[in-house]
Amino acid sequence: MSYWFRNDNRLPQTRLAVVSYIIVGMIGLLLLGFWKLQVIDSDKYLQMAEQNRVRSIPIIAPRGRMLDRDGRVLVDNRPSFSVLLLRDDPKLVEQYLPAISEGLGISQDDLHDQLQNTRNLPKFQPIVIKPEASSADLDFIESHRSDIPVLEMLSISRRRYMPNGFLAHATGYVGEASEQQIEASNGKLRPGDVVGKNGLERQYNDILMGADGMRRVIVNSVGKEVDHLSQQDPIPGKQVTLTIDLDLQQVAEQSLGARPGAVVALDPRSGEVLAMVSRPTPDPNDFAVRISKDEWKQLNEDPLHPLLNRAIQAQLAPGSVFKIVTATAMLEDHNPPESFTTYCPGYGTFYGRQFKCWVYFSKKGATSHGVMNLHEAILHSCDVFFYSAGMRLGIDRLSFYGDKLGIGHKTGIDLPSEEAGLMPSEQWVERVFHRKWYAGETISVSTGQGAVTTTPLQLARLIGGIASGGVFKQPHLMKDAQNVGDERVAISESTVEKVTDAMYGVVNESGGTGTQLKLAGVELSGKSGTAQVIGYNTRNRLGKQKKFEDNAWFVGYAPKRNPEIVVAVLVQESGQHGGEAAGPVARDIVKAYYDKKNRKTLGTVTASEHSTTPSSGAAVVAPVVAIKPQGVPATQTHTADAEPDPQ
Amino acid sequence: MKEAPGTRDYDWWLLAILAAICALGVVEIYSATHASNLAGMHVKQIKWLLFGFAVMFILSRVDYHLILDQALILYVVCLGQDFQVSELAKLIIIIVLARFFAEVRSDELDLRDVLKAGMLVGVPLALILKQPDLGTALVLVPMLVVGAFLAGLKWQHAGIFTLAGILLVGSVFYPPVSKHILKPYQRERITSFLHPEDDAKGSGYQLLQSKIAVGSGGFWGKGFGNGSQNQLGYIPVRYSDFIMSAWAEEQGFKGVLLALGLYMALLLRLVQNAQRAKDRAGMFLVMGVAAALGFHVLVNVAMVIGAMPVTGIPLPLMSYGGSATLFVFMAIGLVMNVRLRRFVN
Numbered sequence: 001m002s003y004w005f006r007n008d009n010r011l012p013q014t015r016l017a018v019v020s021y022i023i024v025g026m027i028g029l030l031l032l033g034f035w036k037l038q039v040i041d042s043d044k045y046l047q048m049a050e051q052n053r054v055r056s057i058p059i060i061a062p063r064g065r066m067l068d069r070d071g072r073v074l075v076d077n078r079p080s081f082s083v084l085l086l087r088d089d090p091k092l093v094e095q096y097l098p099a100i101s102e103g104l105g106i107s108q109d110d111l112h113d114q115l116q117n118t119r120n121l122p123k124f125q126p127i128v129i130k131p132e133a134s135s136a137d138l139d140f141i142e143s144h145r146s147d148i149p150v151l152e153m154l155s156i157s158r159r160r161y162m163p164n165g166f167l168a169h170a171t172g173y174v175g176e177a178s179e180q181q182i183e184a185s186n187g188k189l190r191p192g193d194v195v196g197k198n199g200l201e202r203q204y205n206d207i208l209m210g211a212d213g214m215r216r217v218i219v220n221s222v223g224k225e226v227d228h229l230s231q232q233d234p235i236p237g238k239q240v241t242l243t244i245d246l247d248l249q250q251v252a253e254q255s256l257g258a259r260p261g262a263v264v265a266l267d268p269r270s271g272e273v274l275a276m277v278s279r280p281t282p283d284p285n286d287f288a289v290r291i292s293k294d295e296w297k298q299l300n301e302d303p304l305h306p307l308l309n310r311a312i313q314a315q316l317a318p319g320s321v322f323k324i325v326t327a328t329a330m331l332e333d334h335n336p337p338e339s340f341t342t343y344c345p346g347y348g349t350f351y352g353r354q355f356k357c358w359v360y361f362s363k364k365g366a367t368s369h370g371v372m373n374l375h376e377a378i379l380h381s382c383d384v385f386f387y388s389a390g391m392r393l394g395i396d397r398l399s400f401y402g403d404k405l406g407i408g409h410k411t412g413i414d415l416p417s418e419e420a421g422l423m424p425s426e427q428w429v430e431r432v433f434h435r436k437w438y439a440g441e442t443i444s445v446s447t448g449q450g451a452v453t454t455t456p457l458q459l460a461r462l463i464g465g466i467a468s469g470g471v472f473k474q475p476h477l478m479k480d481a482q483n484v485g486d487e488r489v490a491i492s493e494s495t496v497e498k499v500t501d502a503m504y505g506v507v508n509e510s511g512g513t514g515t516q517l518k519l520a521g522v523e524l525s526g527k528s529g530t531a532q533v534i535g536y537n538t539r540n541r542l543g544k545q546k547k548f549e550d551n552a553w554f555v556g557y558a559p560k561r562n563p564e565i566v567v568a569v570l571v572q573e574s575g576q577h578g579g580e581a582a583g584p585v586a587r588d589i590v591k592a593y594y595d596k597k598n599r600k601t602l603g604t605v606t607a608s609e610h611s612t613t614p615s616s617g618a619a620v621v622a623p624v625v626a627i628k629p630q631g632v633p634a635t636q637t638h639t640a641d642a643e644p645d646p647q
Numbered sequence: 648m649k650e651a652p653g654t655r656d657y658d659w660w661l662l663a664i665l666a667a668i669c670a671l672g673v674v675e676i677y678s679a680t681h682a683s684n685l686a687g688m689h690v691k692q693i694k695w696l697l698f699g700f701a702v703m704f705i706l707s708r709v710d711y712h713l714i715l716d717q718a719l720i721l722y723v724v725c726l727g728q729d730f731q732v733s734e735l736a737k738l739i740i741i742i743v744l745a746r747f748f749a750e751v752r753s754d755e756l757d758l759r760d761v762l763k764a765g766m767l768v769g770v771p772l773a774l775i776l777k778q779p780d781l782g783t784a785l786v787l788v789p790m791l792v793v794g795a796f797l798a799g800l801k802w803q804h805a806g807i808f809t810l811a812g813i814l815l816v817g818s819v820f821y822p823p824v825s826k827h828i829l830k831p832y833q834r835e836r837i838t839s840f841l842h843p844e845d846d847a848k849g850s851g852y853q854l855l856q857s858k859i860a861v862g863s864g865g866f867w868g869k870g871f872g873n874g875s876q877n878q879l880g881y882i883p884v885r886y887s888d889f890i891m892s893a894w895a896e897e898q899g900f901k902g903v904l905l906a907l908g909l910y911m912a913l914l915l916r917l918v919q920n921a922q923r924a925k926d927r928a929g930m931f932l933v934m935g936v937a938a939a940l941g942f943h944v945l946v947n948v949a950m951v952i953g954a955m956p957v958t959g960i961p962l963p964l965m966s967y968g969g970s971a972t973l974f975v976f977m978a979i980g981l982v983m984n985v986r987l988r989r990f991v992n
Contacts, residue, residue, distance in 0.1 A: 045862025
């Protein structure tokens, strides 16, 4: 045995004892560490463990459908897939971004923006990076499940509107809630929630939206669902029945065609909107998913303003349709008296300036009207007569009646962003321009030119209200709307009688501006309007240009008194007279209304008209031709008030 | 020299404590893996334990003086085999240090001896660091420290070395210096230890998940097989390096008290065996083992509660692992060896 351990039994007992104390101290310190975690901070870590373990997955509530007045589906939902990005691990996400960008065709900047916008949400909550996944996208995710572990698919239901922008401006569209909307919702909305952005979708969002459900599941460390804790079922949004008549809407869409303009059909007895069209129109199905910044920019900068709902937002000179207001004022004020007549040589001189009558530019026939009384002046739409009448009335009285009949006031239709139009007055020029009213302006206003502007809806309400004897029902699109406004304007029976007789004559008496619209068996009445975009003199100076063409108006209704339907039609920059360009649209709709009414009374309503399946609703819609006339600027008074919310 | 003594002289208390710790380990390995694709791991662990027990028994029968005689050869072998079997390297360094300190005859260790011992450990340590195997390399340090302390390290030397140690540790945490001496992944572990929130899925994430597991266990624990962090796989390597985390989650503070109590008993029992060793050589051997095991427990458990960075040092006898288990049993075999011969001569 080796030498080195012999007689060597002096052990350092003290130092060994020190080592034991160190051991006890060390274990004690470790226990203190555990005490801190497990007893003092236990609740905090228990909560963190729960956050790890439990994941809340929203179950999207389907949005309520929109039906027409007969229960046919106008707007419903369809299933669709969204691509989710799991963001638990920012590093991992960052690493896969290029591959995701390439595979799904989303730019990396876009993805970065989305991550930035959602940075305040809990990390375990995935975000939607592509709302409308194509089958190629789904294939991509499926085939890269293992090498790109941060993608997931979510099946949801999406809005389906009728194709080609059918009824698009009335229904509006949905989109992801904007940051402002989320803030304003008091926690009801979360980023990514789909809400109504415009039109009825926005107006009745609370009814249509429903409440999302929630599934709480247990997930393991790689995000795989291993167990199910609880489920709160979604509350589907409520169905909304509209006053729209699919049949009339279809006729309206087709009859207006691709021309920029608008159509509103109302039942003046109830204020129900039977049809509403605005051209041009975007396809809201494009918004139902998510619209790219570029597309949104393009829509907003389009000179034709496709986002503008012209039926309620186009504020344009009503032209000769306004003569009904002037006529009403004259008859009510007896100034000039009913027997008043003028001689129209094709022009008139007022306040030292010559004002032309439209007949002066007439290409065929006479260039003057001759002697006119009120009835004839309405039939022929003689400007000189109304210049004279307006001059005698003065702007105060004209503006009083215009105001009473609703010009310059919103009709209160249940759509967001309605415009009020403008009834000029002395106070108005003083307030806005700080100047005195020029007497010559009265002459223009009395024939619906100058500063006076109205929306198509206002004109439909106005003409319908006068023909109903002064009863103005608030226009609305919700079928069982509560508290429909009912405004009564005191107009004498004789005034109503004379004005409606004249409007009947416009269509049915020889010499009327709408005689070509005559319908057998229907008391179609109405008033045409041809509103200048610029003055005659200016136009002559600049030469013939499309964008300076007249706006054609026609407001038609039937029957002659207490009408069941009134249709206002605007065809912008048509270059034709109101009766020629806009009149046929109004006639088609009124005709369709009576055809349907007669079929119903004869009991020959076809089964398909009462069907509520979405396919039948969509199937009867004939595609409207693509609506993109080039290079025509819209009115100067547009206000696209849609939510600017490009994603 | 007489024949080796009989079974009566084995340290039955030590064996009981060992068995208890092993049992906790097996139970928790089962709980952590039974519901996963790793199911059946506890059986493998039991096999390793049985094998380890047999090795321990064999090792205890060979007189430790014979083993110490071969220290030089073992040291050369150890350097020669390039530390592929790092567990064996630890064992050999224990033996080599025991031999070295036993040869120092004075009660006080002079500076030359300290530096010699430092060289003895420093060379393999540097080689192991190059592997790189930080965990194993670190274990050599407490062996040297405890050995030198018991061999009569002077207080003033101790002070100087402590200062040097603090500087070294400090430099590891000081990036401008650490980038010259540590591998990138090691530096990452250090930074993620200091700033766990910056490192969501790396070792910072591991430490955070471990803390969540421990903390959420509370005083009473979530119960066997009920730890969500454990069962759903949030705890990293929950059956091995982080088994204490899984145990703490399911058994709570009371379970931790039991486990750490057992480890304390084990270590104190080792010290007791050292105190009763027949000679200094035996004492150094036992204390070398105690230093290694104590350091394992300290570093592993401190990591589990987030007080130390991730180093890859397993918890002796509880963590799953063949070679680690074998090392502990061989080390205990040396201790038994010393104990069996305390009355000889």
